[in-house]
Amino acid sequence: MRNKVIKEFKILELIDFGPYFIFETSKIQTMIMFFQKSTIPNEYYFDYRRIISKKPTFKDVLDLLKKAPNYNNEYLTPKIIREKYLDKPLTFSKTDVETIINKIEEKGKEKLYENEIIQGIVIPQDYVIKNHLKKLGQGFKIGDGIFVLSEEEKNKLRLSEKELELLKPYYTSSELKKYYAVRKNSQWIIYTDSRFKNPKAMEPYPNIKKHLDKYQAVITSDNKPYGLHRARDERFFKGEKIIALRKCTEPTFTYSDFDCYVSAAFYVIKTNRFNMKYLTGLLNSKLVAFWLRHKGKMQGNNYQIDAEPLLNIPLPSLTSSNQSIAIQIIQKVDQIISLIQSDDYDTNQEKQKKVKEIEKEIDMLVYELYGLDNEEIEIIESSLNSK
Template identity: 45%
Template sequence: MHYKKSESKKDFYLDKTEVAQGIVAPQDYVNGNSQAILGNKYKIGDGIFNLSSSEYANLNLTESERKLVKPFYTPQELVKYYGTPLIKYWIIYTDSKYKNINEIEPFINIKNHLDKFVKVITSDNKPYGLHRAREERFFKGKKILSIRKAIEPTFTYVEFDSYVSQSYYLIQTNKIDLKTLVVILNSKLIKFWLKYKGKMQGDIFQIDKEPILNIPVKKPNHEDTFIKKADTMLIKTKELLDQSQKFQKTLQRKLTLESVSKKIVEWYLISYADFIKELTKLKIKLTVREEAEWEEYFNAERKKALNILAEIDKTDREIDQMVYKLYELTEEEIRIVESSN
């Protein structure tokens, strides 16, 4: 099999000190079970260890307390290649030492907040410490983030402090430039390898620590070309997200939408007729004049988004060819990898 070819061409594997799982916080938000214990004063989704930006602001934290609350990221902000540094969520990052009540006493606003949920906090380090805070160095600075379960492998390169849940693994290594590594990991060849040598749940990739540690990594003699491709993907993915979010914000502002469907989030992938159908599902009815105005705006913005998407797809194909060459695949082996994706 051609995944064996990849293994034979490897220069190294990542080791256990270079890969870590994200934070385990069973009581991140109020859920149905905890609401039943706490009472209807609390809504499902209210933050316990995890906080929305408004909840963070309402705690009125002191300067020293703010040092204990870290920026938290989710798949909304972390996509293939690119992660937006915009902070939407926060996490109270208290490790095992906060099991000792004396450690939390100086942080009275945080203590008062967590005290409200003491009945439902089941952490090994309850009531003030996270269940598993992990080694904090992995959350700081440059890293690659890999979501555990996805329709396709999704590796994200970031340079900012970013704390994530156990649904992610984090990679930090000095063996290879992280931009080079993210290009290799997001390639069709590594997707092929993970499909046949990693873990699958039906059609879903389950990328746990073991598969990551077993990925055969080959370091290019000249990393510059790989780094340039990574930079292109980071720039273009940001442009696409910015274009998409600009349209969504306009839509929500003009039509006073509180939430949008997945199809509207990916509005540039559907036709205007389907866009109108999605608005109808949200009980939004446009006049004939409004429909004409929205159609012109929709088509113009969609064209911009699709042009960016075409550049991303082109760069993706170029990256795949570079990775095939790096691992010295034959034409026949390339055809097999391509046909399996």
Template identity: 30%
Template sequence: MPSKQKMPSTVKDILNYDLTLADTVRAFTGAYYTPLSIAQTMIEDAVCFYLQNLGYKCADVDDFMAAKASALAAEILDLLSRAKLIDMASGTGVFGFAWLSTLDKLHRQYKLVSTDQYLQRAMRGIVLNDCNAASVEQFSALLKRQFGLDFKGTILSVDALCELAMQPAVKKVVDDGGFDIVIGNPPYIGERGHTDLFAPLKDDAKWSKYYMGKMDYSYFFVHQGLDFLSKNGVMTQIMTSYFMTADGAQKLRQDLQQRATWQGIRYYDKLDEFHAVKNLSFVIFSVTQKRDADVICRIQRNAKRFSASNRELYSAVGHIQLIPPADNELLSRIEQRARYKLTDLCHVNQGLVSGADRLKRKHCKMLNIPYEGERPIFVFKADECGEDEQLKPFLKNSDIGSYQLAKAPTQRILYSVADNLRNRPQWLEHLAPYRAILSRRREVKAGVRKWYELQWPRAESIFLAKKIVAPQRASRNCFAYVETPVYGSADIYFITLKHSLPYAEVDEAALLKALTMYLNSSVVYLWLNYKGKRKGAQFELYASPLRQIPVPAFSAQHVD
């Protein structure tokens, strides 16, 4: 995979105008327009893998891209000028420009004649959909200024998932064998807050088979990209890396495993070019139609470069894993020596959900009353309450350190469940002004909870027992042993021992302490780094990855 090529700053200024895109518009549309430097890298990846699929040797392709293969130049450039390219969610049209500028650069480096003829032919094979309205004019002006040519390709403005496949310019290419390059940066949109966007797809015969809860809208674009791909074609996309392990991406991973072969993956804990995106890691990946499982995929994980077969890319639970060979050997030894998974020994439970911790501005707007600052509903700060048996110590995830709590909890929660407030009229009086807010919670409307109860109180035993606690997100493995009763919200996980254990002779507290030491170890860090879930540089210590952590057998001597 070639390194990035810098383009003239004047071009960057035009194509990177997403700097001015309003955050509210970006959040609603899921649009993070692709900087030209990223688009250029993706186009070059797609070209390399497409040529390899056509039968050119990897070394010859690398030489060609570096302008060192003059004997093959005319032949290859003729092939590329005839390639069909589609971007289903074009935004600024940056991929169309990057494609043409790559061909133009190669023509000029090889000093071939009739560059305009090749570019005009290449333009006719481009389909750009959903171009930002303001960008179409800029895109055309840019091509005219840069190449002296008018755009002869196809620009569409239709629904990418419900209408694009039936457009004549798309249908003809697919019917004739498919697109050679499917490239893009699909919109990142979750279903929460966008149910109207997902609703028609859930009921559609084509898309319903790919739908699942907690998925992202971008996943549909990958499914469709596979539908559009020619026999030797390449789909190159940039997405957040979440799909590699997310529960909501299970069907996407299954479809990729069944219908695609990975050719190249670039993984970044963060991309400075996406300045507006916080705490997300990104993947640029290239796949082709299904081939042998032993086909080698070229991988870059931050600064590390290595290769793995397609077979090695999938874990036993179907996650996509990018593990350098040396670390993979270590992980294999860890798993071979482990006798259990954490779920064999422990319950892993999420903390409680009140549904309204404190009175916020949004609540006042809902009630049409003036906002006069935060006030406690269920959660109290230290100076807002006295001692009361209904007020329980309430952890913040920032209270959790490695091995032990970083500090004692200062907040308290009104643990209201079932009828435990029946003889506590002062607490019902405290909650009464907020009844309109509390009654809007889903479980209350469904009749599952009374208006004054916590929304999801959980079994109180997980808070009372000896336990290990972990924050939902952390920059490293972070587990603390807690002996005393302590409660916590849904951004904390509570790990308690199961009753039937293979350690009858070991004290409960001693075993939990031993597990705490192990969970904070470099061994578990390595496992979570490659086989856990991540959001940017942060581990996501959710129930699913926690339950899968391999655990060795502890003897009584080890625990002591």
């Protein structure tokens, strides 16, 4: 049976619960196995997870299934070479992946500081949703702006210059792409901090007050009646920054050098210790994707880029010996931004192809920055491509 599996199937996942008994009535060790009937390729990587604690808990089991960080569990990406496993037991250990992770962490002695990242604005009533309609009564519809307004809604309010000062350009994943943010925003946020917990603070803004008063029945902010729930430190939304999408199929870090206000669906990075374009290239690389997949937070095959993984990404110190690599990364990020900014990018396949080529060049520079060899690069690329 073992040889039949090796010859005729491709192993997709092995989830080993170790000494934890899944079924109370059966004292046998349990494993979940996923296979695909396929004789190709001859060499491939697969997802192998196992509980390594001698006294596992139910939480360990749940974390194993979610691939959540847990010191009682082990997450590996073993390599199968079919002929090498014929007539041999299927045993896997910390080999290639763990070696590479250790090497990345050895080279990356720098980390982001807690005061260099922040989660986006917690609103939480951005638009009218179905549950609001009962409380609001007639005259409202799903999608109407509460704290977040469309251009049309903004214009209808006929705001004074003083009132316009409270409206800030608001961006979503529609404008925030990998590497580059579309400057033209289509929405605006009424940016009111905790001062607006005092109703008198809204008196100089009568049209905004009138607008928000219509929605008092559904506003749940700690800073109600007029303040956002968590407005955050405004300096993070101004000037040069990197915006990270929290839940994504691939790590998506966006460089922005203009005022850009975002929701809690994003984290914002702002640091003076690294060139921000260099950091954008580094964070968007396959090497960092690999590290996040194995050492960050995952929900199935989706990345969850919260504060903890962001603060733990190993960043190499820049020295005279690797400064030239950093400069090349910056130049290539500039090239990508320039291409994506062009008016015909969405319809120009040549430019899209060129961006992919430059991304690969950045990946190779990042591998060099961490001192990885060709075999280690192949393991990273194969591991990511197999997901």
